[in-house]
Amino acid sequence: MSEIVVSESELQAYVDGRLSAARNIEVAQYLLQHDADAQRVTAYRRQNELLQAAYDPVLTQPVPAALQPGKPRRMPLQRYAIAAALMAVSGFAGWQLHAYVAAERAQSVYLVRVAAVAHALYSPEVRHPVEVGADQEEHLVRWLSKRLGTSLKIPHLVPQGYSLVGGRLLPGERGPGAQFMYQDMKGQRLTLYVRVSKEAGGQTAFRFAQENGVGVFYWLDGQIGYALSGESNRAELLRVADAVYRQLNP
Amino acid sequence: MNRPASEVFAAHATQYIPRLRRYARALTGDASAADDLVQDTLERALVKHSLWREGTDLRAWLFTVMHNVFVNQIRSAAASRTVPMDDAIADLPHPQTTDRLEIRDLDTALQALPDEQRTVLLLVGLEQMTYDEAARVLEVPIGTVMSRLSRGRERLRRLMQGMPEAASLKVVK
Numbered sequence: 001m002s003e004i005v006v007s008e009s010e011l012q013a014y015v016d017g018r019l020s021a022a023r024n025i026e027v028a029q030y031l032l033q034h035d036a037d038a039q040r041v042t043a044y045r046r047q048n049e050l051l052q053a054a055y056d057p058v059l060t061q062p063v064p065a066a067l068q069p070g071k072p073r074r075m076p077l078q079r080y081a082i083a084a085a086l087m088a089v090s091g092f093a094g095w096q097l098h099a100y101v102a103a104e105r106a107q108s109v110y111l112v113r114v115a116a117v118a119h120a121l122y123s124p125e126v127r128h129p130v131e132v133g134a135d136q137e138e139h140l141v142r143w144l145s146k147r148l149g150t151s152l153k154i155p156h157l158v159p160q161g162y163s164l165v166g167g168r169l170l171p172g173e174r175g176p177g178a179q180f181m182y183q184d185m186k187g188q189r190l191t192l193y194v195r196v197s198k199e200a201g202g203q204t205a206f207r208f209a210q211e212n213g214v215g216v217f218y219w220l221d222g223q224i225g226y227a228l229s230g231e232s233n234r235a236e237l238l239r240v241a242d243a244v245y246r247q248l249n250p
Numbered sequence: 251m252n253r254p255a256s257e258v259f260a261a262h263a264t265q266y267i268p269r270l271r272r273y274a275r276a277l278t279g280d281a282s283a284a285d286d287l288v289q290d291t292l293e294r295a296l297v298k299h300s301l302w303r304e305g306t307d308l309r310a311w312l313f314t315v316m317h318n319v320f321v322n323q324i325r326s327a328a329a330s331r332t333v334p335m336d337d338a339i340a341d342l343p344h345p346q347t348t349d350r351l352e353i354r355d356l357d358t359a360l361q362a363l364p365d366e367q368r369t370v371l372l373l374v375g376l377e378q379m380t381y382d383e384a385a386r387v388l389e390v391p392i393g394t395v396m397s398r399l400s401r402g403r404e405r406l407r408r409l410m411q412g413m414p415e416a417a418s419l420k421v422v423k
Binding site: 040047052060067246 | 258261262265267268269271272273275276285288289292304305308309352353356357371372374375376378380381396399400403404406407410411
């Protein structure tokens with residue numbers, strides 16, 4: 001058996017889980033025979049864990065008001081966005097911003113509920129997670145666009161680590177909705193729920209809600225409501241929600 | 251309805267405030283210094299928002315802005331921040347795990363690292379950027395990221411284990 005040669009950079013990449021699967025195995029074999037390097041790898045992995053343990057709690061602390069970017073006299077939407085972030089981090093659900101926000105609330109509450117329920121129902125499904133698979137993406141878009149009465153776009157989340165599984169049409173007491181499902185390499189699933197409302201809607205920044213253990217980032221864009229649901233942590237959901245938003249609003 | 255560019259930008263940027271705060275807290279070792287850094291970063295970012303192109307990675311862009319603000323602050327205020335250890339730890343929210351002592355050691359040892367090593371270590375280990383993303387944020391070649399990462403991790407390990415610092419470390423291949 002030939003000696004495996006591992007560079008320092010590869011050891012670092014091994015620590016961070018950034019090697020290919022094949023190379024990962026080779027480095028693991030190498031480490032079995034090289035104690036000093038194995039100890040370093042263990043210590044470095046522990047560093048990563050400790051960094052998360054030490055500083056991740058900052059993510060869920062309320063953001064101080066002083067951190068509002070820009071000047072308060074302008075940009076109401078910006079303040080909404082900040083309020084949304086504050087709500088997201090503090091979990092303060094009963095926040096009401098202005099009278100007209102209250103009108104949006106009914107829509108939002110409904111959106112979150114149907115999205116979370118649909119997520120909980122279909123994301124664990126092994127054999128039939130979707131009605132139409134990603135291999136028929138064009139058909140899926142045409143079909144759901146027709147049924148929802150608006151031209152839908154399916155975001156691609158491969159750069160974020162999620163591939164499209166497919167989608168389905170869902171009934172709802174306030175009209176149909178479309179659910180697109182994505183999953184990552186580990187099989188962790190996210191769903192994007194889209195519905196068209198009959199009421200005129202405003203535009204909102206991202207908001208976060210939690211329903212029965214399912215985290216939901218949602219936003220309204222005119223009459224279309226979007227909700228991204230998943231069991232992943234909030235930061236991860238937000239990262240993907242941001243990518244979805246950007247693709248839908250190029 | 252089109253939103254003005256600055257509003258779109260602010261709406262996007264706001265989502266990253268918690269992450270900027272987390273990184274700044276680890277970088278500066280002090281909660282109020284961290285929030286000052288975040289505030290300066292957001293102000294700078296708003297002024298310069300026209301330089302950010304929608305559709306490109308805003309997180310990386312904001313971290314780049316923060317890095318530049320941080321570097322300028324170090325340059326202008328050569329005075330080192332010395333935070334009494336207990337105060338610094340007291341302002342960290344309590345983690346659920348029972349590793350408080352280890353976390354305290356980490357928080358202290360991190361501050362003993364050279365800034366350039368601490369920055370890379372945090373972008374990769376805490377913010378979980380790829381090496382390529384870290385290189386772009388710091389505007390250095392990826393090889394520099396790798397060597398700083400390697401040296402920073404080893405130095406941190408030795409600091410935390412009370413080992414003497416190695417006189418010279420392996421050159422990164």
